[in-house]
Amino acid sequence: MAYGLTPHYTQDLPLDGLTPTQYVAGCVTAARFLDWDVRHISDAGLIALTEKKMFRRKQKFSVQIDNGIATARSESIGSEMMDWGRNKKRVGQFIDQFAEVRNTTSPEQLDKIYEELKPELVPQEQDVLTVPAPTRKDQWASFFSFFVPREGFFVTPLIVDLNIVLFLLMVLSGANVFAPDSAYLIKWGANIRFLTLDGQWWRVITCCFLHIGIFHLLMNMYALLYIGLLLEPRLGRRRFATAYLLTGVMASIASLYWHENTLSAGASGAIFGMYGVFLALLTTNLIEKTTRGAMLASIGIFVVYNLVNGLKGSVDNAAHIGGLLSGIAIGYLYYPSLAKPDRPGLLYSAVLTAAVLVVAMSTFAFRKIPNDYVVFQQKMVAFAGDEQRALNAVHRLNTDTPKEEWLHAINDSGMYYWNRCLQSLNEASALKISDPLKQRTDMLIQYCNLRMQAYAYYSRRIAGATPGGEDSLTYYNSQIFHLMDQLKNGQ
Numbered sequence: 001m002a003y004g005l006t007p008h009y010t011q012d013l014p015l016d017g018l019t020p021t022q023y024v025a026g027c028v029t030a031a032r033f034l035d036w037d038v039r040h041i042s043d044a045g046l047i048a049l050t051e052k053k054m055f056r057r058k059q060k061f062s063v064q065i066d067n068g069i070a071t072a073r074s075e076s077i078g079s080e081m082m083d084w085g086r087n088k089k090r091v092g093q094f095i096d097q098f099a100e101v102r103n104t105t106s107p108e109q110l111d112k113i114y115e116e117l118k119p120e121l122v123p124q125e126q127d128v129l130t131v132p133a134p135t136r137k138d139q140w141a142s143f144f145s146f147f148v149p150r151e152g153f154f155v156t157p158l159i160v161d162l163n164i165v166l167f168l169l170m171v172l173s174g175a176n177v178f179a180p181d182s183a184y185l186i187k188w189g190a191n192i193r194f195l196t197l198d199g200q201w202w203r204v205i206t207c208c209f210l211h212i213g214i215f216h217l218l219m220n221m222y223a224l225l226y227i228g229l230l231l232e233p234r235l236g237r238r239r240f241a242t243a244y245l246l247t248g249v250m251a252s253i254a255s256l257y258w259h260e261n262t263l264s265a266g267a268s269g270a271i272f273g274m275y276g277v278f279l280a281l282l283t284t285n286l287i288e289k290t291t292r293g294a295m296l297a298s299i300g301i302f303v304v305y306n307l308v309n310g311l312k313g314s315v316d317n318a319a320h321i322g323g324l325l326s327g328i329a330i331g332y333l334y335y336p337s338l339a340k341p342d343r344p345g346l347l348y349s350a351v352l353t354a355a356v357l358v359v360a361m362s363t364f365a366f367r368k369i370p371n372d373y374v375v376f377q378q379k380m381v382a383f384a385g386d387e388q389r390a391l392n393a394v395h396r397l398n399t400d401t402p403k404e405e406w407l408h409a410i411n412d413s414g415m416y417y418w419n420r421c422l423q424s425l426n427e428a429s430a431l432k433i434s435d436p437l438k439q440r441t442d443m444l445i446q447y448c449n450l451r452m453q454a455y456a457y458y459s460r461r462i463a464g465a466t467p468g469g470e471d472s473l474t475y476y477n478s479q480i481f482h483l484m485d486q487l488k489n490g491q
Helices: 020-033 086-104 107-120 136-147 155-172 182-188 203-209 214-235 237-258 268-282 289-312 317-339 344-368 372-395 403-429 435-462 473-488
Strands: 008-014 037-042 045-049 059-066 069-076
Touching: 008 086, 020 037, 020 045, 020 059, 020 086, 020 107, 059 086, 069 086, 136 155, 155 182, 155 203, 155 214, 155 237, 203 237, 214 237, 214 268, 214 317, 237 268, 237 317, 237 344, 268 289, 268 317, 289 317, 317 344, 372 403, 372 435, 403 435, 435 473
Parallel strands: none
Antiparallel strands: 008 069, 037 045, 045 059, 059 069
């Protein structure tokens, strides 16, 4: 399949012994046999639009004759980001049909067809097929124009530029260009539940401008440029910028709700939001009926393909779905102001309503989404403090300390704090946390139990009891030190 801002396929063809005018006649005949809409005929070739069907993309097809070679080109029209091989298929379709015309039509008959076509020929001075090909300088200028704000395409380049600049800054700070590690992503604003819901709410926005490697950035910017070229001129700056930010926030909220401990970053949630806005508009009469079906099919295929591809893992489909659904809702919310552009009040009310709804939903989500990792951290902080108190209760004593003070320190202070440690760890273990954290917490519970058994043994010995067997300080200490080594080494 072909990719590009305008997906296309090109193939050079020999004239097969025909004169240029005979070849033109054969091309027109083949295109009309295919039921294509021939829009432009000249001595240099033709331009046609392929037959339009409701759920199939329409391509622009051209044949240009120059220096004894005919160049056939099929390119996508509208919102395609990839053509799924359709342009190559159209060129092959034309070649097969032309071969059939060539086999059944003599050169003399082609001359006669050409004479009949003369009234339809475009004058040479108006022939777009003879316009000189763009120079390398022109091609570079055209490429860089996508990153320069201009009338009707102002917000999209700014968003793209900001994404690129932030990625470059992250790389310059030391992050890997292909796969930056989690520490860098968190530092630069990635979205993850235990931090975002713990007061760092700004991550629901910053993560929309952060990318996990150069390929992630390029694919998202490609998709953003495409939808921006189609949608921003229709929405205008305010609606487009607002929709991008709001759908990005809703994508981040969806990710927080769905994932307990997944690090999320990238513009794809907001991009899906913009596709959702466009999908909503395509179901209204704001877009010309002649192009509505083809665009709806193309964008629908893009959305479905990417959602299905996201099922493979390592893709935050929750953000995609959250962005898409919120985009559809915002698209319908924008409809009245777009249908009545002479009433600017509708524009501001639509933008304000969308913003208020997203802020309200985000506030509700922040309060209702469980944040077990933050609670886990709080429990572990409480455990660490009580552990230190339990150890200090006896470490401050020495051999000259009276027996009563030892027993008080062990039974009333030490055991009290070890019980508090155990309570914190049991509550932490009951939370929805990752398996490695749960295993580590369970090992800490074993550690606490051993400490409590050691304290109980020492209390009995000080009180005059004579326990035997394995019930000894040597045994408990060896078990405790072994467990501490396992915890230290991450086993």
